[in-house]
Structures are given as structure tokens and as C-alpha cells.
Amino acid sequence: MRISDISRLAWEQVKRRKVVTGLCMAGISIGCAAIIVALSIGDSAQSYTEREINRNFKMDEITVTPNSGIPSQGGGEGKEASASDAKLDPGRLTGQKLKIVQGLRHVTAAAPFQELGYIQMTTIDNKITDVQLIGTDLRLLTKYDHKFKQGGPSDSVGMAVLNYGATVGLIDVETRQRLFEQLSTDPYNNKIMEQYNSLSMLPSDMFKQQVQLQSYDPASQTGQSLISSPIQIVGILDSTGNPDMAMYDKKIYVSLETGERLVEQLKLMNGTAGQKDVYNSAIVKVDSTDNIVQVEKLIQKLTLNTSTNLYQKEAMASTFSMFKKAALGIGIFILIIASISIIVAMTMSTHQRRRQIGIMKVLGANMGQIRNMFITEAALLGMLGGLLGIGFSYLIVFGINKLIGSTGGMGMGEPLVITIPLMTLPIGIAFAVMTGVLSGIYPAISASRTNALTAIKRD
Amino acid sequence: MLRVENVTHSFKNGNETTAVLHQIDFSVKKGEMVALLGSSGSGKSTMLNLMAGLMKPTEGHIYIADQDIVKMSENKLSEFRRKHIGFIFQAYELITSLTVRENVELPLVFQSVSPSIRKQKALALLEGVGIPDKADLFPSQLSGGQQQRVSIARSLITEPSVIFADEPTGNLDSKTEEEIINILLNLNKKMKTTFIVVTHELKVAEQMQRIFTLQDGYMITEKQTSSDTELEGGKLIED
Numbered sequence: 001m002r003i004s005d006i007s008r009l010a011w012e013q014v015k016r017r018k019v020v021t022g023l024c025m026a027g028i029s030i031g032c033a034a035i036i037v038a039l040s041i042g043d044s045a046q047s048y049t050e051r052e053i054n055r056n057f058k059m060d061e062i063t064v065t066p067n068s069g070i071p072s073q074g075g076g077e078g079k080e081a082s083a084s085d086a087k088l089d090p091g092r093l094t095g096q097k098l099k100i101v102q103g104l105r106h107v108t109a110a111a112p113f114q115e116l117g118y119i120q121m122t123t124i125d126n127k128i129t130d131v132q133l134i135g136t137d138l139r140l141l142t143k144y145d146h147k148f149k150q151g152g153p154s155d156s157v158g159m160a161v162l163n164y165g166a167t168v169g170l171i172d173v174e175t176r177q178r179l180f181e182q183l184s185t186d187p188y189n190n191k192i193m194e195q196y197n198s199l200s201m202l203p204s205d206m207f208k209q210q211v212q213l214q215s216y217d218p219a220s221q222t223g224q225s226l227i228s229s230p231i232q233i234v235g236i237l238d239s240t241g242n243p244d245m246a247m248y249d250k251k252i253y254v255s256l257e258t259g260e261r262l263v264e265q266l267k268l269m270n271g272t273a274g275q276k277d278v279y280n281s282a283i284v285k286v287d288s289t290d291n292i293v294q295v296e297k298l299i300q301k302l303t304l305n306t307s308t309n310l311y312q313k314e315a316m317a318s319t320f321s322m323f324k325k326a327a328l329g330i331g332i333f334i335l336i337i338a339s340i341s342i343i344v345a346m347t348m349s350t351h352q353r354r355r356q357i358g359i360m361k362v363l364g365a366n367m368g369q370i371r372n373m374f375i376t377e378a379a380l381l382g383m384l385g386g387l388l389g390i391g392f393s394y395l396i397v398f399g400i401n402k403l404i405g406s407t408g409g410m411g412m413g414e415p416l417v418i419t420i421p422l423m424t425l426p427i428g429i430a431f432a433v434m435t436g437v438l439s440g441i442y443p444a445i446s447a448s449r450t451n452a453l454t455a456i457k458r459d
Numbered sequence: 460m461l462r463v464e465n466v467t468h469s470f471k472n473g474n475e476t477t478a479v480l481h482q483i484d485f486s487v488k489k490g491e492m493v494a495l496l497g498s499s500g501s502g503k504s505t506m507l508n509l510m511a512g513l514m515k516p517t518e519g520h521i522y523i524a525d526q527d528i529v530k531m532s533e534n535k536l537s538e539f540r541r542k543h544i545g546f547i548f549q550a551y552e553l554i555t556s557l558t559v560r561e562n563v564e565l566p567l568v569f570q571s572v573s574p575s576i577r578k579q580k581a582l583a584l585l586e587g588v589g590i591p592d593k594a595d596l597f598p599s600q601l602s603g604g605q606q607q608r609v610s611i612a613r614s615l616i617t618e619p620s621v622i623f624a625d626e627p628t629g630n631l632d633s634k635t636e637e638e639i640i641n642i643l644l645n646l647n648k649k650m651k652t653t654f655i656v657v658t659h660e661l662k663v664a665e666q667m668q669r670i671f672t673l674q675d676g677y678m679i680t681e682k683q684t685s686s687d688t689e690l691e692g693g694k695l696i697e698d
Contacts, residue, residue, distance in 0.1 A: 001568060001569055001571055002568075002571050004574075005568045005571075005574075009568075012556045012557065013556065015556075016556045355552075356554055359548075359552045359554065360554075360565070360569075361537065362511070362513065362540065362546055363540070363541075363546065363565055363566045363569065363613070364537055364538070364540045364541025364542075364544075364566055364569045364570070364617070365537065365569045366533075366534050366537035366538065366569075367533065367534060367537070368534075369569060452513055453508055453513040453514060456548070456552065
């Protein structure tokens, strides 16, 4: 018997028996929709959380630091100074090594992020805040998911870029002093604390402003401060992550050249500060979190230390894997329940069609052909139920998205939007067809065993 | 063509055994048209079911096209029926969800014959039974006589060795009955197909070439009737 004939005969029955078809489709569609929605929620929630975590923890970045774990044994047998320096400390993070890293596959950016220390920034109108001074290539900031809210990078010496955090909480010296004193005498005074917090979160317009950096002179006996030459703010970065947390992340980025000048002016002694072409930190951006481990291993071969936040992803993946398994289990459970409805409906249908089966057998249909017809019919019911289930799942997801939208999302950055990945559709259909086929086996066997003579006999 | 040898059949009802056929012997030649006549309970329907392989006799052998169908497995019998046996039922037994043409084609569907050949054959047969214009209608749109014509066309589509007709005019009025019998006689004449017509009506049986009469499970007579009859224009003409 041709497949086209089996399918046509099955389709005729499906069309004809509207109640049976409707009942079976309803059951299967609910199960199929449950699977698709569950997988979609799991997938969307995972990518949403991954995106959010990536925004906060930068999982696609590798922080590279010198490998100080390999002690140098000296040398200096008349060789050039730079060569002997390298031999002295092969774990140094040099510009040369960074160039090698930049050329690695999957690396989208590799730049030094020279941590020069935490210092005080003072504006012209005498407002101050503590910032972390970082020397880097300002032109590469955008490669690290930074967006300029105002201005842009500049190569010129004496220019700086502030992150959003560095523009909030600038308080004039007197007010700051007064609040600190009040808090130290009355640490449980909520009013003062609230006032301090609101000032700490207040943003200031720092674009094109001039600032000076200030550090304490370690050589001074009287605690005298060292003040840098004026620095022009040429760019303000947009906030990444939760703006409420910006006050805890204050950074001022300067070019490496400006950094060297500031090290001299402020007598900064942080790590490799002051050493030419040697850095205490660099950040490598990788095209995908999937390639992090591979790139990390290559960097380690350059005798450098690496650290990533990939463990966050692994922890999250195991959590979501559990969630997905649970959701899939629920969907399958619903499909099992749905399959009972198919078994009942198809068995009823088999009894109602005993005469027809009998005629077919008398006309020469064998057991296998009858069985195949019923199984195809059940598979067809499963497929139709699956298609209906896809429709349902889009409706359900639309409803959930509306609900999330009306409740204001999950309180993090962007709102969570559930999307149905295309891959879940064939999975849903496959489960639906499989349920149809499995549920159709018993009625099909029962139909094929129908005694032709008994079936066609009329009382 | 068909040979029934010493066939006995009995049913078990609890501990009791009821014999419905007793040592039946007869044979039908190729192209012959015979009647199996008997009143209700005579065993004629049981005999038909045994010959069609729908039941197995308690004793004896049934040969169709020189093959003993008694020894065949169910699947082998399905295959055999598909190729060698055609059926015409009293209540037509058409599949209501299929069109007239699809009903006629159905036995060929089980033989995996290509749709184009099936269609061609079905249309030719529908023309042969006088309803070429009904091909795309559903059985419910036809009269009883027209449905029986469809059933006849369906029985012929596989070009079987033998066609069993179980009270083919039982549900029809006398005018339609005559038409149907004429069609059967015509087809027998034209296609040389062997027909075994089970009936309780003598006037139907008398139009066949031979009559086997059954009574209480025994074959009581075998009578030659109109072996010399000829058909003209669908009507029987006596020499």
C-alpha cells in the first residue's frame, strides 16, 4: 500500500470524525504548547540572565595580569638591559605580549587597563569624589561594551573619560566634611544617612569640565597633597548595569601617556606604574563566551595569569538545565495525559469503524495495512495537535510577555521578553507526533485484529 | 476453478456442537455462473464465508485456482482474496467517506497499484455498469441500485478468478433487481468471470447456469438451468 494512499485514507478519517479529531487535537495541543512554552521560558530566561550577568560580570572578558608566581633567577651576563629584564621576569605583562594576544583567534580586543590607584578627583567648583585611575587606550573603550553618553575618546595628553559612576556623588568639600562628622557622631541617624545617600547618587554634568587629581605625598611628613595638572573631561560613558549601583563603580580613564605623566606628578606607586610598556592589568575581549576557555589557555602559555567570570555561566547553566528538565518533564506528563485521550478516542473510533475495517479486510487489506492506516491517522492527529499547540504556545507567550510588561519586568536592566526559539517548534511537533503514534499503537493493533466476518455480519 | 471437497462445518456453543454443513462436495468451472440457493438457516451464507476464506471449515478442503485456501494463514488469505476473489454484498458495503471512484479503486489500493492505472480501470468499470457520470459522487448520493452497481464494479477491478455475490438483489426493488442480475449476466458473458451467487430467491437462482440447493446444511440438489441462454441488450434470451 502506497504511503500517499495510507495518508489520504487517514486524512479522510481525520476530516470526517470531527469530534474525535477535535478531542485528540485538544489534548495533544495542550501538551505540545506546554513543552514549547516551557522550553521557551527556560531559554529566554537563560539568555536574559546571561545577558544581565554579562553586563555586570563581563563573562566574555578575560582579565590578564602578570604572572608573578615564577621567580626570576637573575642573569645579566653582558646582555642588553631590556632582554635581561625580560629574562629576569618572564611573567611580565608587556605590550609585546598584548600584541600577540590581539592576534589570537576569537579575540576582538586586547588593551592594557593599567590600574594606577584610587585617588581623589576635584572639580573647579571644589566638588570631590574618589575614583579609580585607569590608563588605557581610550579609543578601544567602545570595544568593551562601553557606549559614550557624551563626547568621545581623545589621544591628546591631559584628556580623560569618566564612567557614569564617576559623575555621581560629587559633593563639595565642606558638605562632605560636615556629613562625615555628623555620621561619626551619630551613626544611626537615618536622616543624615538618607541625605548622604541621595547626594552620593546625584549626577553632575562633567562633560567638558576640568578636573584635578589629588594624592597624598608619601614622602611628606606633614601629609601634604600632590595635585596633578588640569585634566579635561572629553567623554562620559553611559551607565552599564544597574544605575543605582553606579556610585560604587567610579572610574576615570586616561591615555597611557597621560597615565605616565600622572604617575610622575602624583608619585603613584601602584604595581608597574611608571614602567614603560609594562602593565599591571589588561582586558581581553572574546567574541563568545564559548571561546573563553580556549583563548584563556593560549594566554596562559605566554606566562600570564588570567581570570574570568565564566564560573557564573557554568553555575547558571546547571540551574537552567535543571529548570529545563523539570519543564520538559511537566510537558511530557501533560502529553502522557493527552495520549490517554487519544487512546480512548481512537479505540472508540475503532469500534465504530469495525464494519469498515471488516469490508477492507474482505477486499484484501491485511493486518499490517489496517495497522498502518490507524497509526498514520494517529500520527496525523498528533501533528495537527502539534500545529495547534504551536499556535497556542505563541498565544501563551504573548500573554506572558504582556503580563511581564504590565508588571514592570523583573526589576533589572532591560525587561525580560520571552521568545520562542525556532528549534523548539520541531521539538514540540516531534513530541506531538510521537505521542500520537505511541497512543495509536494499541487501537491500531486492535483494529487490525478485527475479525472481518464478525465485523461485516448484520443482525 | 473452484472445488469444494467434503466440507463439514460445525459451531461450538458451550459443550454443544451444532453442525451447519455436512460433507458438501461440488465444483464450479471457470467462467461459470452458479447459484447457491437455500432458505434462511440452510447454511448457504456459511458456505459462502468458507469459500471466501473468512472462516475455516471443521473438515474438508476448498480449492480456488488450484490452491487450498483452508491451509492458508490469515495474511496469505488476505493476499489471496486481494488477487483472486471479488465480493458483492447485499448491503453494498461502500465506504461512505470515499467517492464512488475511490470505492471502486479500493481493492487496487491494497495492491499498491498506481493512482493513474486505478483511475483508468475504475472509470472503465463504472462505464461498464452504466454509471460513468457518478464517479465523483459519494455513496450517500446514490440510489440502492446505483450503489450495487458500484459494488459490482469494485468486485471486478482486480479481475478476480471468482466473484461471490451474497444476496446481491436482496435490498432492491424488482425492477432494479432485474437490472442488476442482467448486469451480472452480461459481465459473466463478456469477461468470463466466475460468479457464485448466494440467494434465497428462486427466480434469481433460475437465471444462473447451475443451481446448488442447500437445506439444513446438506446439498440436496444440483440443477442445470439455462446453460444455453444468451444475452442480448442486457436481457436474457432463451434459445
